[in-house]
Amino acid sequence: MRASSRRLGLATKRVVYAMLGVGVLGVAGFMIFQALNTSLVYFILPNEYAREPSQFENRRIRLGGLVAPESVAFNDQSLQLTFLVTDGIQSYPVEHVGAPPELFRENAGVVIEGSFDAGVFVSDNLLIKHSEVYEAPEDGHIDIEELRRSLQ
Amino acid sequence: MLSLGVLGSAALTLALALAVYAAVAGAVGTIRRDARLQTSARLSAIAVFLAATTAIIVMQAALLTDDFTVKYVAEHSRIESPTWVKVVTLWAALEGSVLLWAWLLTAYAAVLAVTAPNTILRPWALVVMQVVAIFFLSVVTFAANPFIVLANPPLDGPGANPLLQNHWMMAVHPVLMYLGFVGLTVPFAFAMAALITRRPGTEWMRLTRRWTLLGWGFLTAAIISGGWWSYEVLGWGGYWAWDPVENVSIMPWFTATAFLHSIQVQERRRMLKAWNLLLIVLTFSLTLLGTFLIRSGVVSSVHAFGDGPVGPFFLTFFAIVSVISIGLVVWRWDQVRDRADLDAVVSREGAFIGVNVLFLAMAFAVLLGTVFPIFVEATSGARVTVGAPFFDAITLPVWMLVLLLMGVGPLLPWRRAETQTLRSNLLVMTAALVLFVVVALAFGMRRPYPLLTVGLAGWNLASVGLLLAGAIVPRARITGRSLGEVFTRYAFEQKRRVGSMVVHLGVIVIAIGIAGAGGYRVDQQLRLDYGERVAFQGYELQALRPFAEQSAGRASVGVEVAVWQGDRQVTVLTPRINRFGTNQMTVPTPSVRYTIGHDLYLALAGAVDPTQDFVIIRAVQSPLVTWIWIGGAIIALGTAYALTPGDRPLRRRVTADVPAGAEA
Numbered sequence: 093m094r095a096s097s098r099r100l101g102l103a104t105k106r107v108v109y110a111m112l113g114v115g116v117l118g119v120a121g122f123m124i125f126q127a128l129n130t131s132l133v134y135f136i137l138p139n140e141y142a143r144e145p146s147q148f149e150n151r152r153i154r155l156g157g158l159v160a161p162e163s164v165a166f167n168d169q170s171l172q173l174t175f176l177v178t179d180g181i182q183s184y185p186v187e188h189v190g191a192p193p194e195l196f197r198e199n200a201g202v203v204i205e206g207s208f209d210a211g212v213f214v215s216d217n218l219l220i221k222h223s224e225v226y227e228a229p230e231d232g233h234i235d236i237e238e239l240r241r242s243l244q
Numbered sequence: 245m246l247s248l249g250v251l252g253s254a255a256l257t258l259a260l261a262l263a264v265y266a267a268v269a270g271a272v273g274t275i276r277r278d279a280r281l282q283t284s285a286r287l288s289a290i291a292v293f294l295a296a297t298t299a300i301i302v303m304q305a306a307l308l309t310d311d312f313t314v315k316y317v318a319e320h321s322r323i324e325s326p327t328w329v330k331v332v333t334l335w336a337a338l339e340g341s342v343l344l345w346a347w348l349l350t351a352y353a354a355v356l357a358v359t360a361p362n363t364i365l366r367p368w369a370l371v372v373m374q375v376v377a378i379f380f381l382s383v384v385t386f387a388a389n390p391f392i393v394l395a396n397p398p399l400d401g402p403g404a405n406p407l408l409q410n411h412w413m414m415a416v417h418p419v420l421m422y423l424g425f426v427g428l429t430v431p432f433a434f435a436m437a438a439l440i441t442r443r444p445g446t447e448w449m450r451l452t453r454r455w456t457l458l459g460w461g462f463l464t465a466a467i468i469s470g471g472w473w474s475y476e477v478l479g480w481g482g483y484w485a486w487d488p489v490e491n492v493s494i495m496p497w498f499t500a501t502a503f504l505h506s507i508q509v510q511e512r513r514r515m516l517k518a519w520n521l522l523l524i525v526l527t528f529s530l531t532l533l534g535t536f537l538i539r540s541g542v543v544s545s546v547h548a549f550g551d552g553p554v555g556p557f558f559l560t561f562f563a564i565v566s567v568i569s570i571g572l573v574v575w576r577w578d579q580v581r582d583r584a585d586l587d588a589v590v591s592r593e594g595a596f597i598g599v600n601v602l603f604l605a606m607a608f609a610v611l612l613g614t615v616f617p618i619f620v621e622a623t624s625g626a627r628v629t630v631g632a633p634f635f636d637a638i639t640l641p642v643w644m645l646v647l648l649l650m651g652v653g654p655l656l657p658w659r660r661a662e663t664q665t666l667r668s669n670l671l672v673m674t675a676a677l678v679l680f681v682v683v684a685l686a687f688g689m690r691r692p693y694p695l696l697t698v699g700l701a702g703w704n705l706a707s708v709g710l711l712l713a714g715a716i717v718p719r720a721r722i723t724g725r726s727l728g729e730v731f732t733r734y735a736f737e738q739k740r741r742v743g744s745m746v747v748h749l750g751v752i753v754i755a756i757g758i759a760g761a762g763g764y765r766v767d768q769q770l771r772l773d774y775g776e777r778v779a780f781q782g783y784e785l786q787a788l789r790p791f792a793e794q795s796a797g798r799a800s801v802g803v804e805v806a807v808w809q810g811d812r813q814v815t816v817l818t819p820r821i822n823r824f825g826t827n828q829m830t831v832p833t834p835s836v837r838y839t840i841g842h843d844l845y846l847a848l849a850g851a852v853d854p855t856q857d858f859v860i861i862r863a864v865q866s867p868l869v870t871w872i873w874i875g876g877a878i879i880a881l882g883t884a885y886a887l888t889p890g891d892r893p894l895r896r897r898v899t900a901d902v903p904a905g906a907e908a
Contacts, residue, residue, distance in 0.1 A: 128630065134626055134628050191860035194832070
């Protein structure tokens with residue numbers, strides 16, 4: 093009698109532990125999923141942003157494109173770099189605090205990280221993509237798919 | 245025509261054939277109980293190693309003699325590179341690093357064949373080692389052969405990846421990484437042998453204890469030296485960016501660390517048999533999965549050196565290893581099932597199990613964050629990356645719990661803790677925690693994680709103090725010897741235990757470094773007009789003059805910056821941009837002033853234009869960051885000390901009232 097009740101106690105204990113375990117795992121899983129969702133950084137091109145700007149409101153994104161010709165300005169006092177990033181369909185002005193990196197030039201492929209503020213992309217990270225795959229076009233025609241591949 | 249390429253391929257093929265023979269002869273010899281066949285298999289393990297060594301020597305000869313008929317040399321080497329770069333080019337790209345990995349594996353297998361004690365596990369463990377060697381040798385022979393002979397060899401090559409040539413640490417870090425991975429293959433092989441022979445007891449882990457510790461030590465050293473390489477080379481003043489390449493190295497480290505702790509529970513309490521087997525399987529297969537992830541290009545990384553055709557091979561081998569080893573555990577379930585149960589949660593084993601869960605949770609979260617972009621792209625087509633904030637948000641709180649348990653665990657006795665001692669110990673540790681937090685607050689620290697880390701450092705220091713006091717004071721009292729004498733004797737006789745205390749101390753030191761560098765980094769771009777002093781964080785920076793330098797295969801352009809503190813010029817830093825050979829890629833190379841309080845880190849933010857009268861630099865001040873590297877050295881020392889031979893169990897001299905920590 094005592095033995096069986098003790099066994100029952102052990103069984104109940106195990107059930108409680110198992111339920112606690114499942115509960116903890118569930119909460120942890122939910123928190124991980126939430127954290128993942130909020131820290132996902134999308135990689136998009138300017139025309140993709142133009143299609144659905146609201147989707148990327150106040151979100152950190154990585155914007156890829158080419159540095160538009162004759163759009164680059166650098167203030168060497170405030171160290172503010174401004175240029176237009178383009179994918180041939182859509183262009184957006186970019187504000188970046190910091191010197192232009194060594195290989196930064198017109199028609200260079202860039203990936204900038206930051207977020208949009210009233211139509212201006214405010215970047216805090218500027219990467220130059222010097223890919224052998226994609227050569228910037230002379231005639232102004234840009235193949236979107238090729239551009240996307242070369243920037244990733 | 246006998247060229248180096250042909251010779252290398254022949255050596256590889258021979259090594260592969262011998263490895264196949266060693267595996268088959270070993271398996272057949274064991275099943276048939278044929279001692280001669282088993283001996284033959286053991287001797288061929290040495291032959292495999294010699295053949296693989298020949299391949300390595302041939303590759304080094306090709307690199308050093310600039311033999312561009314060999315494909316690998318043509319693609320990754322360059323005549324004007326300095327000799328050390330040519331030597332390390334062996335592991336500067338994919339094919340060569342798989343060759344190195346395979347060679348180290350055959351070396352460990354040969355050492356095991358000679359030195360492993362003759363037990364029932366040995367033959368099968370050697371077979372498993374050879375099977376793994378067969379995999380690596382096949383990859384390097386068939387999928388990524390560096391010895392392919394070029395019909396039209398170029399006159400010169402492009403040289404190794406500039407980022408790798410830029411720092412001597414690249415001579416060390418990859419080798420440490422492979423030594424770690426290969427070292428952890430040994431306990432995996434013995435675990436498989438234990439399952440095959442139906443002996444999932446403690447024998448396999450006793451036999452491989454040193455190998456496990458050695459592999460773990462190398463892996464730890466590899467990760468920390470990799471962090472220092474990033475710090476010295478990548479130019480953003482950080483050491484860890486949660487890049488996929490970094491993530492796949494930390495995942496097996498998490499599981500290996502969990503394994504290192506949980507095997508002690510099995511040795512002491514005969515619990516966690518299946519858990520330990522699964523952990524070592526997980527550790528080994530995570531190294532394969534990681535190699536697949538970064539080599540196949542399925543996850544994008546800023547520094548995955550050398551994509552190649554080996555991805556599918558690693559994925560397949562990962563699947564095979566996982567299915568077979570988990571299948572074996574299930575098949576042998578009756579033997580691996582635990583019969584003992586946890587007596588009390590508050591006990592040494594309870595703490596070890598707790599820390600295991602924490603390490604596994606971090607491994608899982610990091611894996612999830614690393615592969616999540618693949619799922620998103622597969623389901624929605626969107627290209628995403630998981631940012632560092634995710635990894636920080638998940639791992640930081642877990643690390644705090646790890647540090648908490650690290651202080652409590654070693655003080656708890658096995659089975660069940662005595663409440664009285666525990667309570668007084670916890671009181672002392674909490675007092676230390678509060679004291680450290682108060683001091684940190686007085687120094688102006690306000691951010692929660694750094695504050696908590698400092699507090700937990702106090703908690704852990706008190707714990708180590710209590711452990712040592714508990715071990716030494718009673719002995720000194722009973723034997724009448726001085727405390728110093730007893731301590732020396734204790735340190736000499738209890739190498740594993742004292743080694744583990746030193747390693748834990750190293751972990752605390754690293755935690756302090758991360759708290760400072762992570763929480764209080766100042767990162768700023770500054771315009772420096774030549775000759776003028778610009779204030780930065782208590783310093784004054786003065787750009788003196790631009791310079792240009794040429795050395796073997798390398799051209800540098802940089803700026804000399806004088807660093808002033810008040811009226812004293814403390815140093816001249818020379819941030820520069822390096823260019824290697826004909827490679828287009830430029831490598832901004834920072835210049836660092838290391839001090840124990842903080843580092844001053846300068847990097848060129850843009851090009852150096854000789855026509856301009858100013859230069860723009862990125863200045864970073866990281867408090868306490870040096871302690872990360874010092875802590876790494878402490879961990880290496882502690883591991884080495886625990887590995888030195890001559891550890892023998894202490895005869896129990898204290899009879900009455902054994903305090904916590906006195907028993908080993």
